[in-house]
Amino acid sequence: MSTTMNQDLLHKLGGDETQYPHALATQFPRIVERMISLWGTPELLVYLNGLLFDQRGDREGFPEAVAKDLFRLYGWVRNHQTEAMRHQAEAKLSHFDDVWETAEMQQGEKRSNGVTLTVETLVDAAQRGDIESIHKHLEAGLMVNAKLPDSNSTALLGAALYGHEHCIEALIRLGAAIEWPDAQGKRALHYAAASGSVDSVEVLLNAGASVDPVDNDGHTPLMLAVSAGKMRVVVRLLEAGASVNRQDAKERSPLHMAVNSKNARMIELLLSYDADKTLLDARGHTALELAMSSGDPKLAALF
Template sequence: MRRGKYTPTPLVLSLSKDAGAARGTPFDKLRVSGVGCWTALAFAASLALTPSAHASSDPDALARAIRADDTAGTAAVLEAGTSANAALAYNESPLAHAIETQDPALVATLLRHGARPDTADALGLTPLALACERGNGAIVDSLLDARANVRKAGPDGASPLAVCARFAPADTVTRMLAMGAKPEAADARGQTPLMWAASSGNLGAMAALLKAGARVNRVTPGRFTPLAFAIKSGVPEAAKLLLDAGADASWRGPENTSAVQLAMYQKNWGAAALLVERSFADLSARDRNGNQLLHVAAAGGDAGLVALLLAKGADPDGLTGPSKIKWVTEANFGVPPPPVPPTPPLLIAAQNGQTGAMKQLTAAGADTAFVTGNGTNVVLAAAHSHSPEALDYALSLAPDADTADANGMTPLHLLLYGGWHPQLEAMLRVLAQHGARTDIPDKSGKTAAQAAAGGLTTVRDAYTHAFAASP
């Protein structure tokens, strides 16, 4: 079975046999009498010398030759009489089977021997759609040379042009448009070829479709535009191409998500920077998680985007806030997620181990003494990261290795309760070097030393190694 790139389920083909194959006339049943004797003998001789297309039909041999990527063997089986359109196992056509090999010569051989370019498989996918899915321009060109139908959509309404726009070279898309493919033909989800092209950042295909009249601001029933697909692709140049073509950057998607917030969700920092540079971003707006743009950039650690947001006026001490989105758990059970205390970008950067962003925010005047409602400061935030560098820098900003949160948890407690990770011992050494005490109890009365003694062996060993030489 084949699994398509754009089909989420396996292509399960129905099982059938070629029951319609005719048979040659047996020699021993020919009537031989009078003058007709010589005619019969001549006919019989021709059967013996000329392979019958029916008597020599061998779809299994054809399938084996195609599977072996044997062009000469495939030609020999076809010339021996097997039809280039014979049904193979699971009712797959020889042409579709050949496309799986990605050998243009093999596909061309079948087409020369009469393979029909528009025979759909059991799920309604044509050879052209399958070839577009693989993105091999030479194979698609062979099918187009054979006048494959460029408008024959698949069962989900996706046209061959849409599939090629996502996977194939730009020249292929241009040729299909010249052959009558419709640039605005939408699939069952309302997605156009431009959206398919944008989803993979296929810049050449996008340009060809725009030139052919594809609408840059068309909206799907799900409220997505080509710009949204371009942002999702992770290719910043795709978003730039659409913006230059007039894409509406004020688009709002589900959950009132803006274009720049979508770019942040997708970690497409280049597209986000592009939108910020062009002033298509509200720096104070909070996303569905309650974060402003600078919070997300600080967590991601992209230095260029952090610098750009600060230069545009983002507040280095801006606080996260409550989300206005009702989550699935809240809708189903009436229990919203636990509230997150208002937190500035510096603590977000520390928690994610982004030392560079921490330094940028500090240089921009961020408050290094800020403490959240649950007692977390920059050092405790850094203790949640897996970065000894971030923890060490945090201690240079707030030099108290024994600071505690509202539950009496010190940085050492947090590390020991957080489980083992590759940087655990290095982080413990940072605390030991800064004089962290091991005998301070948390609110439950347990000291860090007791937490280590009763914890995982790997954690206890890391603690012992780190604090063995400490005072």
């Protein structure tokens, strides 16, 4: 089968035949050649946006199978670009934000075998870990990265919220964007870390998720895992290079959060990874000072 594929494109995709856009390559080979020429540059995402979203209102659009290939490629390219290239692309694509919103709203409701399928039911299926239902939604034409209008939650974020690692893995293979934030600025890794699912965290990290993204409050996945008392996740994130001394919008470090939770084992763990005991929060308190005022003398003794 691989002999009928464009070998240059297959190579760009790391040899992963499951990601190969058969419909696009067969029906629009010139588009594939143009993509190959732009590969490795921020302009590739700009080009894909120009294909996916009609700026003039006079384009007939692509056949459904081709459109699915384009959306899946967009997610794959975005997830595999370097951070610097993503920033460059985002700057060039900032004026597309309203176009994404319009396109996703148009994909807001489809029907399959007489059943109405919406973005809401797609996210709900992901929260339940129902991979079969997710496939039905996508086959009906909903986009894997469609967002709920109020929360901006996606299927991937829903699956991560409940730690459904197999569902997360399936969604990533289908082109889910692992770094897209919800309205709170949380990425999939935030939710997976808070859920306590080490396997979900592992899947996301292996897929290239940034280990230290920050939400609107300055919280990293590590901070959420510390606050939730998820020891195994904390160890995995620290081993992956998460910053033990990053501070949130209120200048609290993970160590401050462990003290606030009165979690002695977590405090010991963070200190073993060289957590800085001298960092001050927004009120000017170190973690040790918080421990001393906690009413639990055992906490202060850990320092």
